[in-house]
Amino acid sequence: xxxxxxxxxxxxxxxxxxxxxxxxxxxxxxxxxxxxxxxxxxxxxxxxxxxxxxxxxxxxxxxxxxxxxxxxxxxxxxxxxxxxxxxxxxxxxxxxxxxxxxxxxxxxxxxxxxxxxxxxxxxxxxxxxxxxxxxxxxxxxxxxxxxxxxxxxxxxxxxxxxxxxxxxxxxxxxxxxxxxxxxxxxxxxxxxxxxxxxxxxxxxxxxxxxxxxxxxxxxxxxxxxxxxxxxxxxxxxxxxxxxxxxxxxxxxxxxxxxxxxxxxx
Amino acid sequence: xxxxxxxxxxxxxxxxxxxxxxxxxxxxxxxxxxxxxxxxxxxxxxxxxxxxxxxxxxxxxxxxxxxxxxxxxxxxxxxxxxxxxxxxxxxxxxxxxxxxxxxxxxxxxxxxxxxxxxxxxxxxxxxxxxxxxxxxxxxxxxxxxxxxxxxxxxxxxxxxxxxxxxxxxxxxxxxxxxxxxxxxxxxxxxxxxxxxxxxxxxxxxxxxxxxxxxxxxxxxxxxxxxxxxxxxxxxxxxxxxxxxxxxxxxxxxxxxxxxxxxxxxxxxxxxxxxxxxxxxxxxxxxxxxxxxxxxxxxxxxxxxxxxxxxxxxxxxxxxxxxxxxx
Numbered sequence: 018x019x020x021x022x023x024x025x026x027x028x029x030x031x032x033x034x035x036x037x038x039x040x041x042x043x044x045x046x047x048x049x050x051x052x053x054x055x056x057x058x059x060x061x062x063x064x065x066x067x068x069x070x071x072x073x074x075x076x077x078x079x080x081x082x083x084x085x086x087x088x089x090x091x092x093x094x095x096x097x098x099x100x101x102x103x104x105x106x107x108x109x110x111x112x113x114x115x116x117x118x119x120x121x122x123x124x125x126x127x128x129x130x131x132x133x134x135x136x137x138x139x140x141x142x143x144x145x146x147x148x149x150x151x152x153x154x155x156x157x158x159x160x161x162x163x164x165x166x167x168x169x170x171x172x173x174x175x176x177x178x179x180x181x182x183x184x185x186x187x188x189x190x191x192x193x194x195x196x197x198x199x200x201x202x203x204x205x206x207x208x209x210x211x212x213x214x215x216x217x218x219x220x221x222x223x224x225x226x227x228x229x230x231x232x233x234x235x236x237x238x239x240x241x242x243x244x245x246x247x248x249x250x251x252x253x254x255x256x257x258x259x260x261x262x263x264x265x266x267x268x269x270x271x272x273x274x275x276x277x278x279x280x281x282x
Numbered sequence: 283x284x285x286x287x288x289x290x291x292x293x294x295x296x297x298x299x300x301x302x303x304x305x306x307x308x309x310x311x312x313x314x315x316x317x318x319x320x321x322x323x324x325x326x327x328x329x330x331x332x333x334x335x336x337x338x339x340x341x342x343x344x345x346x347x348x349x350x351x352x353x354x355x356x357x358x359x360x361x362x363x364x365x366x367x368x369x370x371x372x373x374x375x376x377x378x379x380x381x382x383x384x385x386x387x388x389x390x391x392x393x394x395x396x397x398x399x400x401x402x403x404x405x406x407x408x409x410x411x412x413x414x415x416x417x418x419x420x421x422x423x424x425x426x427x428x429x430x431x432x433x434x435x436x437x438x439x440x441x442x443x444x445x446x447x448x449x450x451x452x453x454x455x456x457x458x459x460x461x462x463x464x465x466x467x468x469x470x471x472x473x474x475x476x477x478x479x480x481x482x483x484x485x486x487x488x489x490x491x492x493x494x495x496x497x498x499x500x501x502x503x504x505x506x507x508x509x510x511x512x513x514x515x516x517x518x519x520x521x522x523x524x525x526x527x528x529x530x531x532x533x534x535x536x537x538x539x540x541x542x543x544x545x546x547x548x549x550x551x552x553x554x555x556x557x558x559x560x561x562x563x564x565x566x567x568x569x570x571x572x573x574x575x576x577x578x579x580x581x582x583x584x585x586x587x588x589x590x591x592x593x594x595x596x597x598x599x600x601x602x603x604x605x606x607x608x
Binding site: 131149173179 | 308350363364365
């Protein structure tokens with residue numbers, strides 16, 4: 018267990034560096050804040066829970082908050098799915114690696130996203146198929162707290178409980194911010210837990226940067242119920258000048274800021 | 283009916299199905315398909331009964347799922363199942379699928395090309411007294427602009443069987459199958475015939491005038507054709523059962539005519555009339571187009587037959603309209 022945590026913390030560090038590198042390299046504004054907030058979740062998923070092979074019968078991961086793509090690309094790079102050369106084409110003209118994931122099953126990108134509130138229904142379809150075919154494996158869907166304003170999220174959340182999808186785990190990245198600023202006062206982490214519990218999910222509240230707790234939460238499977246992990250996170254986590262500063266929701270790194278950020282890690 | 287790569291039927295079945303109407307035909311077809319297709323999944327958003335699926339639900343509960351009244355969710359779940367290799371058919375009323383969940387369709391069926399088959403019930407004005415909220419006036423227009431989606435608009439229940447069978451056995455990718463007409467709508471194909479995906483079906487080869495029709499209104503166009511023949515005019519009539527963005531087949535047809543009449547139970551914007559206009563304008567054709575379609579407005583409500591008459595879409599009205607342009 019300690020070994021796992023050590024490994025995934027190292028992985029998260031490397032991911033943060035890669036995210037900064039990709040973002041700086043493209044010379045364009047990119048979604049840094051919401052990618053840095055999910056780094057630890059992804060590091061524990063891919064480094065600790067792992068077993069992601071989207072040919073089936075294995076764990077599956079869907080990045081419903083598509084703008085967290087820098088996090089996804091960096092973890093796929095560090096687990097050996099995408100080469101450095103390839104990810105450094107991020108947000109360059111004609112690249113397949115852009116601000117939102119484009120499905121590429123060979124590279125481990127499960128679905129095309131970017132329009133919020135759609136990943137959960139899609140994941141439910143996969144999870145239902147797993148149950149029908151008695152496939153082992155958990156379907157993980159990562160969403161943002163702001164994303165939960167989308168009505169389709171709650172449509173899907175009803176189906177997941179009605180079909181008793183115990184092989185479904187949703188992780189809500191509660192970083193407290195959306196595009197235009199702070200999340201509304203009925204959508205904070207505490208209220209988020211109440212909402213998912215009210216919809217009949219098994220809810221686990223957790224520090225979204227604590228690898229040991231994330232590992233336990235992500236490994237949990239509840240009989241006859243889907244699981245929602247309400248992960249309290251910090252937007253821009255790891256880079257002091259980005260933390261809880263929504264200017265970094267979508268922004269461009271200058272050379273000076275890039276070096277300043279890299280020196281922090 | 284008999285299955286495999288070809289779906290065949292006889293005249294007795296054609297009559298039976300016409301009495302049942304397209305929705306019951308869909309339900310019956312799925313019931314038969316469940317025996318053949320291990321991976322079949324049939325989904326609805328609380329409109330299983332309206333989709334003729336009551337017996338299916340009872341007999342194959344493992345292959346059926348109602349997700350409740352949540353069409354956006356329906357598209358996503360169907361797409362996840364399709365991703366896992368299930369043969370997926372879903373149904374709801376035309377505007378709820380084509381418009382309420384059009385962005386889910388765009389992302390999952392269009393962008394990701396997940397092979398979900400959408401069966402749009404009660405399109406056109408066949409929902410009668412349920413009114414404009416339930417009418418499928420704009421669905422072809424919306425679906426046609428989303429890349430990668432096949433669109434089918436069968437002329438009668440026999441053709442619906444052919445269309446469903448074709449999507450079941452051939453990997454054509456995502457599809458939108460538009461059901462118009464009601465129990466008792468005219469039979470276009472009294473006997474078995476050769477259906478070819480994408481290729482207009484020649485009902486009559488005449489000259490000078492070309493009538494192109496789509497959906498159950500083909501039956502009315504056929505009535506108009508018979509009246510025109512009695513009147514001494516012999517126009518050509520084709521059933522455009524597949525409405526795709528690449529319309530080279532339509533171009534080949536219209537090249538030879540100077541007068542073209544389109545007949546459809548859809549808004550004059552974005553459906554068959556638009557497809558043919560685009561083909562004419564982009565290929566320097568000399569043909570003059572006379573569209574017969576629903577207006578771009580919310581019209582009255584009433585019995586189906588009354589509405590078709592009001593909009594000039596009965597055999598008689600189509601005949602009169604064409605006679606005028608001669």
